[in-house]
Amino acid sequence: MAWARRAPLLPALVFLIAVTQLPFVATVVISFTRWNALAPDHRGFAALDNYRAVFTDPALRASVGTTVLLTATVVLVSLGLGLALALLLDRRFRGRGVVRTLLITPFLVVPVASALLWKHALYNASYGLLNGSLTWLWRLFGSDHPPQPDWMTNSPLMAVELSLIWQWTPFMMLILLAGLQSRPADAVEAARMDGASPFDVFRYLTLPHLRRYLELAALLGTVYIVQNFDAVFTITSGGLGTANLPYTIYQTFYQAHDYGRASAQGVVVVLCSLLVATFALRTVSSLLREEITR
């Protein structure tokens, strides 16, 4: 009986363990070996050498900082913008459906395509839309010398962040909008009748109700943005201090062919992610508990 119940679960469980957990175990093992594909004769047990290298490598430490900064900036800004947009869309106005569709679009563009779009069609110093608009504006006022900043060289990390914020704000908005629309309407109505100002309603009713949704959006966004590879790879190729952890590991493994060190980096990233994941799972589990008791 118990086996009959468990049977439908097993294929998925076995498959997932085989494809995700076993490679990770292998990564841990490789992280203790000296193994560079360019020097195959020097393979051997390395003890903690790779880890020592990871923690003393200034480039890697820089990329940890970059990852934290990039993730925090993108998550916080797109969460704030997403909240503002969700509040705007949570009221009736003409063409609300169209506006929602317009706002969702950035999230649906394939990430590499969106990174290429920002890099070449918008940021490019000589023919991107940003500088093109500056030229147009300056000409409007009769000047032939518009400022033409090189966006990607001047502020490379911000260039990456801006494209990611553009892409992730709709995601935040969608989750928060779902949260707003599940807000009990009669409580809001009652508060209004009692003379509460719109700000009071937001502060004491909407915000507490949205807390779970804000947490969920932030955590999901973090999980995806920490792992971001496409934007960093495409827009700056990790140059000028924009290399985040996934990109650094990609380089150690794919360009430097240092398998041992890349594995050690991978293990460190996983340990850090576990910290975030613990919080994430706790939030999700509180949502789940709510659902069960309902």
Added chain:
Amino acid sequence: MTRGPHLPERAPLPRRQRRANGALGLLAWLCGIAFFLPVAWMVLTSLHSESDAAANPPSLAAPLTLHGYREFFGAGGAGVSPWPPLVNSLTASVVSTLLVLVLAVPAAYALSIRPVRKWSDVLFFFLSTKMLPLVAGLLPVYLVAQNTRMLDSIWLLVVLYTAMNLPIAVWMMRSFLAEVPVEILEAASIDGAGLPTTLTRIVAPVAMPGIAATALISFIFSWNELLFARVLTGTVAGTAPVFLTGLVTSQGLFLAKVCAAATVISLPVLIAGFAAQDKLVQGLSLGAVK
């Protein structure tokens, strides 16, 4: 709801509120247009000639042409055909999505309708695999593929994409199946309905929209994936995103052509996403937000 017309504190509100609502509606429209602008620009650029596309200031009134699209599809002569990568992407996305459904639906059934003991622990295990960076398992997968001559094979990507999307799919399907009312299941079993009847008559109709949403999410993530595809494929099994990155580095920059390519490759996801906006929200928030 009964609200009488005799509420004095609501009387002065409408006109002021209507004006505020109008202003906020306008603001929402402006935000929507601002967010949509880069995409509109991408499509417009894709429809210009290369020289108009690279004009500064931008030439909004330039004549439209399908030149960029013809170049992208290889009719222009130079360049590599995008069809093999597009077919690769389609194969990897569709086959892995089917595999995901085959594995996830029974698992979700075992976690919701007739739950195994400690089902929530199992569910969290599934989800926790999603929290780990993909890049940490990449090297062993690469080495195994190298030794089994599976490098540059689309089937390797199919297996990896299935694993990548399975946790989310199980999670989503579970929350969709959890919506099947227990009373109906009990009533059915009292009426003597067997498992097949229960599944086809009661569970399937409720689960169908959920299965569609799960399939959509799985398809989108597979279609978008770049890191695995870039490291594990080469000339034969390269997917559309890999092809897109190669378009710039190998031939210098042709802005109209790149924009045409970006538009074509984004199109399947855009269409699917527009068609199923609500499902997308529900799915992306892992079914936890209803």
